[in-house]
Amino acid sequence: MEVDIPPLLFPLPSSPLRPTNWRWQLAESIAIPRRGRMPRWLTEYSDRYVLMAVDHLRGVISKTSKSLPRETIYQAWQLYNSPERVRCRLEARLLAGMPVDDVAAAEQLPPQVIEAFTALFFDVTGCLKATDYILGRAIVNQPYSFTPCGVGQTVKQLAYNCGAFLLSALLLELGWNTPWDRALVGPDPGLGPHMRILLRMQDLPGEEFSLNGKAIA
Secondary structure (H helix, E strand, C coil): CCCCCCHHHHHCCCCCCCCHHHHHHHHHHHHHHCCCCHHHHHHHCHHHHHHHHHHHHHHHHHHHCCCCCCHHHHHHHHHHHHCHHHHHHHHHHHCCCHHHHHHHHHCCHHHHHHHHHHHCCCCCCCCCCHHHHHHHHHHHCCCCCCCCCCHHHHHHHHCCCCCCHHHHHHHHHHHCCCCHHHHHHHCCCCCHHHHHHHHHHCCCCCCCEEEECCEEC
């Protein structure tokens, strides 16, 4: 879980300390001010995604929302609050360096939803070479934990290090895959016995999740 940062301590977008969902936190700070007016420098960093999230949080339709409807923002928010396997799989694909269109095809979701999720909740696409930031923020600095809450972090770490193909093999082994992963890897992921043992140290039960009535694997 991301740490909620008070508005006055909110890091600049260029800060190495900013959370991956900095745009959403900034939108919340603007749309729902905790006390008084927000500092001017907060609003100076409001790009179109922040403004659209503010509109969504306020329930207002404005010109900034025409290119990305509030329904798209809501679906991105649903993904952010989805079961671990769904959100982890999506974040791992982004960490593996997959383009937005490829992630959308793999997840069978509209590209604009993936684009909104990436911008508002997992802004890593422009800083994948910043290893310390990725480990500290996107993987939450516990890359090889095998506690019940650490399986997703392990998958994201391996996706970041090894790329999309191995990620699909890992997802197949965990049962977190989509049909796209099966088509990419084939019937046998080809993982060695040691990797299989490590992955099966945690057997997480599946949870049903749907986005606008459509079941997400």
